[in-house]
Amino acid sequence: MTTTAEAGGHLVDTDLSADLAAAALSLARKFHDGATLWVISPQWEPHAHHVAVEFVHPVIMGKRALPSVALVEPDPVAQARVASRPGDILLAVASANEPAVVDAMRRAPAWGAMTMWIGAGPRPPAGAANHILWVDSDDPMVPATGRFVLMYHLLWELTHVCFEHSGLLKPDAEECDETVCVTCSDEGRLGEVVIEPAEPLGPALVRTAAGEEWVDVSVLGDVRPNDLVLVHAGAAITRLDDTSPEANR
Numbered sequence: 001m002t003t004t005a006e007a008g009g010h011l012v013d014t015d016l017s018a019d020l021a022a023a024a025l026s027l028a029r030k031f032h033d034g035a036t037l038w039v040i041s042p043q044w045e046p047h048a049h050h051v052a053v054e055f056v057h058p059v060i061m062g063k064r065a066l067p068s069v070a071l072v073e074p075d076p077v078a079q080a081r082v083a084s085r086p087g088d089i090l091l092a093v094a095s096a097n098e099p100a101v102v103d104a105m106r107r108a109p110a111w112g113a114m115t116m117w118i119g120a121g122p123r124p125p126a127g128a129a130n131h132i133l134w135v136d137s138d139d140p141m142v143p144a145t146g147r148f149v150l151m152y153h154l155l156w157e158l159t160h161v162c163f164e165h166s167g168l169l170k171p172d173a174e175e176c177d178e179t180v181c182v183t184c185s186d187e188g189r190l191g192e193v194v195i196e197p198a199e200p201l202g203p204a205l206v207r208t209a210a211g212e213e214w215v216d217v218s219v220l221g222d223v224r225p226n227d228l229v230l231v232h233a234g235a236a237i238t239r240l241d242d243t244s245p246e247a248n249r
Contacts, residue, residue, distance in 0.1 A: 011147055012154065016133065020151065023116055023131035024158030025168060030089050030114060031159070032169045037068040038083050038113070040076040041093040042100045044143050047118075047152075048072055051091060054156050063160050077104045081192075086112025086209055093148060096124040105129050107228065110192040112209035118151055188230030188237050191215065193223050206231060 012020070027037070037055055041048035048070035055068035071079040077100055080090055090113045094101040101117070105128055108115045117124060120135035120142040133151055135142050142148070162168045194212060195205035203214040204223050208231060216235040217223050229236040 011150060016135075016151075019131065019133050020154050021158060023133060024155055025162050026114060026131060027089065027116075027155065027159045028162035029169055029171060030087065031064075031066050032163075033087060035067075035088050035114075036083075036085070037066065037089045037091060038080055039068065039070045039091050039093070040072075040080060040101065040104060041070075042076055043094055043098055044148075045070075045072050047093040047143070047148055050149065051093065051152050054152055055159075060160075064163065066159075076100050077107065080104050080113075081107070081111060084108070084111045084113045086211065088113045089116065090114070091116040091118070092129075093118045093143075093152075095119050096122050096128075102128070107192055109209060110190045110207055110228065112211075118148055120147070188232040190240075191229050191231040191236065193217075193225050193227040193229065196223055196225060204236070206236065 031037075037052070039048045039051045041051075049072070052068040052070040055066040058065045069083070071083060073079045084090060088111075090104060090108045090111075092098075092101040092105065092115075094117070096102075096119060102124075105115050105117060105124070114131075115129040116131040116133065117129040118133045120137050121140075123134050123136075124132060133155070135147050135151075139145075189208050189210070191206040191208040193204050194207050197204050197217060201218045204217045205212055206215040206217075206229065213231075213234075215229075215231055217229070218235075220229065220236050220239050223229065223236070223239070228240040230238050230240065
């Protein structure tokens with residue numbers, strides 16, 4: 001029997017194979033812990049539907065149906081913001097310059113969501129998503145050739161391979177400690193303002209990967225809902241430049 005991986009081997013190079021394996025392991029662990037996969041693809045909506053169906057529909061006897069939903073409303077950032085919960089996964093199928101996806105990937109850590117980005121052409125910058133699965137081709141027709149479909153078919157298959165080895169589903173040893181982890185240091189945790197202060201010098205309600213918390217924003221002055229800030233020790237210490245599409249309207 002020829003597997004999806006074997007059939008697509010000539011289209012998947014060594015680097016992409018390694019990226020797919022790492023992404024599948026992360027997916028399996030997240031699903032094992034109860035995550036939902038949210039999928040956006042503003043440029044190519046059928047891909048969002050296809051990915052969601054691929055994961056939620058157990059096409060092979062004995063495979064698990066995995067919770068996955070395509071988000072296809074006109075504002076995918078607002079939809080993902082409302083839908084996602086800490087521990088969930090946000091997967092985008094898009095080019096590196098799709099504004100809504102750039103914004104969603106940037107904000108997802110504040111929502112507590114792990115991010116994956118499938119695309120082709122010029123790559124997103126390093127760190128733009130937790131997992132970047134990319135076709136290094138300048139051909140604008142790549143999204144219509146089946147190579148994206150191959151990637152998320154492989155991702156589905158490899159995720160289920162991980163389920164067959166329960167030892168893989170255990171998280172890696174914690175790498176964060178109070179002296180070295182940037183998310184615990186003065187660099188702060190990414191947060192998104194939910195409710196602005198009700199009075200001058202009052203706290204703002206801010207959403208971080210740990211949930212919602214009231215945060216001192218007096219250092220920053222005025223803040224607005226959806227502003228991105230860095231939070232440390234109960235205070236917002238800096239505001240991040242807003243590059244979202246809604247900020248430029």
